[in-house]
Amino acid sequence: MFASLLIIGAGPAGLAAALAAAHHAKSVVIIDENAEAGGQIWRHDSQQVHSPAAQLKAKLLTYPHVQFVFGARVIAMVEQCCLLIETSEGAQQLRWEKLILCNGARELLLPFPGWTLPGVTGAGGLQAMIKSGADVKGKRVVIAGTGPLLLSVAASVKKAQGHIVAIVEQRSAKELLGFSRQLFSAHRSKFWQALGLISIINPLRYRHSAVVTAAHGDRQLHAVTLVQAGKQEEISCDLLACGFGLRANVELAELLQCQVQDGLVVVDAQQRTSRENIWAAGEITGIGGVEKALIEGRIAGLSATNDVVTAVDALHREDAYSFATLLNQTFSVDTSLRKLCKPDTLVCRCEDVAAQDLAPFTDWRTAKLMTRAGMGACQGRICGAACQFLYEWDTPEARQPVFPAKAASLALLAEKKFSFEK
Numbered sequence: 001m002f003a004s005l006l007i008i009g010a011g012p013a014g015l016a017a018a019l020a021a022a023h024h025a026k027s028v029v030i031i032d033e034n035a036e037a038g039g040q041i042w043r044h045d046s047q048q049v050h051s052p053a054a055q056l057k058a059k060l061l062t063y064p065h066v067q068f069v070f071g072a073r074v075i076a077m078v079e080q081c082c083l084l085i086e087t088s089e090g091a092q093q094l095r096w097e098k099l100i101l102c103n104g105a106r107e108l109l110l111p112f113p114g115w116t117l118p119g120v121t122g123a124g125g126l127q128a129m130i131k132s133g134a135d136v137k138g139k140r141v142v143i144a145g146t147g148p149l150l151l152s153v154a155a156s157v158k159k160a161q162g163h164i165v166a167i168v169e170q171r172s173a174k175e176l177l178g179f180s181r182q183l184f185s186a187h188r189s190k191f192w193q194a195l196g197l198i199s200i201i202n203p204l205r206y207r208h209s210a211v212v213t214a215a216h217g218d219r220q221l222h223a224v225t226l227v228q229a230g231k232q233e234e235i236s237c238d239l240l241a242c243g244f245g246l247r248a249n250v251e252l253a254e255l256l257q258c259q260v261q262d263g264l265v266v267v268d269a270q271q272r273t274s275r276e277n278i279w280a281a282g283e284i285t286g287i288g289g290v291e292k293a294l295i296e297g298r299i300a301g302l303s304a305t306n307d308v309v310t311a312v313d314a315l316h317r318e319d320a321y322s323f324a325t326l327l328n329q330t331f332s333v334d335t336s337l338r339k340l341c342k343p344d345t346l347v348c349r350c351e352d353v354a355a356q357d358l359a360p361f362t363d364w365r366t367a368k369l370m371t372r373a374g375m376g377a378c379q380g381r382i383c384g385a386a387c388q389f390l391y392e393w394d395t396p397e398a399r400q401p402v403f404p405a406k407a408a409s410l411a412l413l414a415e416k417k418f419s420f421e422k
């Protein structure tokens with residue numbers, strides 16, 4: 001397969017990039033591992049005609065030279081300007097002339113006693129499960145961590161008739177008030193959006209300055225320990241959804257040798273990466289929400305097709321950046337959470353490696369070689385980020401394949417005489 005413009009990710013950034021580029025590009029291919037367009041925020045919305053995802057997709061499909069490829073995961077780089085994608089039917093090569101990376105982000109999951117119990121998920125993870133049809137009706141749900149995503153997840157739980165027992169926010173009332181004030185003065189529509197979400201929750205269920213320190217259960221979660229202002233209590237629940245923020249999916253950008261700094265792809269004002277003919281947009285350049293993803297996607301699409309990025313576009317981008325900065329400053333994960341991980345707490349759940357097994361090591365690479373941490377199905381995507389937070393180790397280097405792959409896909413890569421080791 002060949003694309004004059006290849007876009008990886010059909011989330012808000014990828015869709016906006018495709019739409020901005022559709023006029024001028026010879027052929028546009030948008031690839032996503034999901035079965036539909038929409039990314040994380042609009043997951044499953046694309047079936048509803050009036051949803052933003054459905055409308056963007058419909059507009060794009062009016063261009064005969066725009067093509068979506070769903071259920072396809074980019075797993076490796078075969079050579080310069082050629083990627084390997086895997087679908088249920090097997091692997092194939094995808095050549096490109098210009099590339100826009102819109103890979104989005106994933107949740108940061110932090111280890112604490114009981115975090116691997118069935119019933120404990122990421123906050124966005126629970127939301128995604130609900131959107132995919134998981135039944136939470138009547139289930140007692142605790143939502144914990146930090147940031148506005150907790151409220152958004154609470155709204156999804158409520159809509160699905162789950163029973164919200166507590167929303168446990170790590171930040172203090174003072175910090176939350178400061179955040180609300182700044183939202184009101186600089187990002188009014190976000191303020192009303194947040195107020196709309198808060199209004200559906202019983203205020204008594206919202207706990208600030210609070211942390212879930214342990215999840216309890218034998219084979220299934222049945223309770224959590226919550227600490228608020230030094231006071232400890234146990235709360236019965238069926239589900240615990242923990243959200244400690246997002247981490248950008250930069251592995252592919254790293255393989256393509258784009259500059260990555262502090263876990264984010266570095267871009268200029270036109271969304272160009274450090275590599276020629278590669279642009280990046282959305283969460284992979286900085287965690288900042290849907291508006292940032294949309295405007296960056298648009299700018300990347302315009303820039304990749306030599307179209308004009310206007311002053312209005314630049315202004316929108318500045319506004320989105322100011323919101324992103326406010327968000328990231330207010331809801332950064334408190335390092336005191338490191339203490340939640342006890343010596344016998346599993347850090348790498350794929351390979352059963354506990355914190356005490358990692359204790360003798362001072363870097364990720366040695367720890368990985370000696371304990372197998374990061375060598376399981378998640379390929380270090382979860383425990384690598386956790387170790388970075390817990391021990392301040394450098395981020396694990398991206399290796400091919402970036403996702404676990406079928407033997408046949410690996411064989412195809414090997415045929416191309418490509419070394420799996422970087």
Ligand SMILES: Cc1cc2nc3c(=O)[nH]c(=O)nc-3n(C[C@H](O)[C@H](O)[C@H](O)COP(=O)(O)OP(=O)(O)OC[C@H]3O[C@@H](n4cnc5c(N)ncnc54)[C@H](O)[C@@H]3O)c2cc1C
Nearest residue numbers: 009011012013032033039040074104124282283289290293
């Ligand atoms: C779990 C989760 C839940 C969220 N929930 C909310 C919410 O409720 N409200 C809110 O305002 N914001 C939410 N966010 C944040 C929101 O997703 C972003 O602000 C916005 O969607 C960013 O758009 P994006 O296009 O940059 O990335 P995304 O929407 O994440 O889109 C990236 C797309 O790239 C695809 N992709 C990545 N790598 C590959 C690959 N190698 N091969 C093929 N496809 C690939 C993914 O499948 C995905 O569809 C959530 C984020 C996460 C991670």
